[in-house]
Every structure is written in C-alpha cells, then in structure tokens.
Amino acid sequence: DIQMTQSPSTLSASVGDRVTITCRASQSINSWLAWYQQKPGKAPKLLIYKASSLEGGVPSRFSGSGSGTEFTLTISSLQPDDFATYYCQQYNTYLLTFGGGTKVEIK
Amino acid sequence: QVQLVESGGGVVQPGRSLRLSCAASGFIFSSYAMHWVRQAPGQGLERVAGISYDGSNKYYADSVKGRFTLSRDNSKNTLSLQMDSLRAEDTAVYYCVRDKITFGSGSSLHSWGRGTLVTVSS
Numbered sequence: 001d002i003q004m005t006q007s008p009s010t011l012s013a014s015v016g017d018r019v020t021i022t023c024r025a026s027q028s029i030n031s032w033l034a035w036y037q038q039k040p041g042k043a044p045k046l047l048i049y050k051a052s053s054l055e056g057g058v059p060s061r062f063s064g065s066g067s068g069t070e071f072t073l074t075i076s077s078l079q080p081d082d083f084a085t086y087y088c089q090q091y092n093t094y095l096l097t098f099g100g101g102t103k104v105e106i107k
Numbered sequence: 108q109v110q111l112v113e114s115g116g117g118v119v120q121p122g123r124s125l126r127l128s129c130a131a132s133g134f135i136f137s138s139y140a141m142h143w144v145r146q147a148p149g150q151g152l153e154r155v156a157g158i159s160y161d162g163s164n165k166y167y168a169d170s171v172k173g174r175f176t177l178s179r180d181n182s183k184n185t186l187s188l189q190m191d192s193l194r195a196e197d198t199a200v201y202y203c204v205r206d207k208i209t210f211g212s213g214s215s216l217h218s219w220g221r222g223t224l225v226t227v228s229s
Binding site: 001032034036038043044045046049050055087089091093094095096097098099100101 | 151153157164168169202207212213216217219220221
C-alpha cells in the first residue's frame, strides 16, 4: 500500500496567517491526491481533488499544489471557520489511503 | 441533493457480527463507486472497503480482509457491509462515502454520510 505522511501533525496559527500543510507519498501518485477538512463531530469535506482542483463551493483561499510524491495545501489567509483537521488522500491505486491528519489550532 | 444515510451501528461483543447499511438518494447510485471509511475515536481516517459502480471489483484494507464483506444492490440504491469476527480495534464511526467521478473504482471522495458508530466491547 502507498503510505501518506502529513506534516506537521499540529499547527498553531492566527486569523489572517498563511498556512501550509505538506503531504508526502511513499511512491509516485502522479496528481491523484485529494484534501479534506474535518470539524469535530462532522464528516470530512472534500476541498481539493487531483492535487490542485478546487471543489465547487470551496473558498478560493484554499489551494493545492504538487505532483509525484510531494504535495501542499495552502490557506492564503486563515479564517475562523478554517480551524479544523485536514487530511490528504491518494487515489493512484484503488487501495485508497489517507495521511494521518494535521490539526490547525488557534494560536 | 446527495444523501447517504447509514444504519446498523451499535454495541457488539468481540467475535460477533454486525451488518451496516447505507441508503443512497439524490444521484444515480449505479454510476458511482462507493466506500466505507472509518474513524476510530480520536484517530484518523481509514478506507476499509470499496466497491466499483457495477459491483465487479471490491477492495479491502488488510485490517479487515477476510472478515468484512462489501456488497451493493443497485436496484435498491443500497450499500452494505457485513462485519464478522469483530475486534475491539474495529470500534469506530463508519461513514458511507461516494466517489467523485462516475464509472470508476476509487477516486476522491465527494459525498459522506453522517456516520454510524460501531462499538466492539464485552
């Protein structure tokens, strides 16, 4: 199986900050990567697919980049609604796997 | 709009069985791969099982292979997960999830149910 490693596991930031989360794959996954946001007690929500395509209805302050084995999710100006846990997920193979998550906390 | 409603969760003793169901509506069920993704308390996400749009291909995480069986009924818009030989480590919220793209076997995960809690405990 392809292993996905996210860093950092926790991130403290303030409203207005630029935030970057990294996801690394154990082998090349081309651009078959998605990002999700999850708030406590809720199901995850798809933010980005195919590494850099923004899902409909997602604010443009979210962006994704990367290909191969290294990917980033960037929030250009952190808003109060963005404090949550973020997960990456690869779908280069049908054995879908997730990263361990990055919790974005209020500084 | 897309609706996925899970049922069947509860408390079960180790070694026993449980069957989860997911009722889908608001989209053409037979056109999309479907998955069960679970989340243990305070932990991350794990895709435990997935099935292609037509049911011809099924995929299982190593942690459940041989114990869980995934099926779908495209005539009833229903996804099911038969869970046998349950273990304490299977305790989690189980989400029913739809693929983003049509006619695939696994892609980004577009729509999620609210989840159903399975607790394995004596």
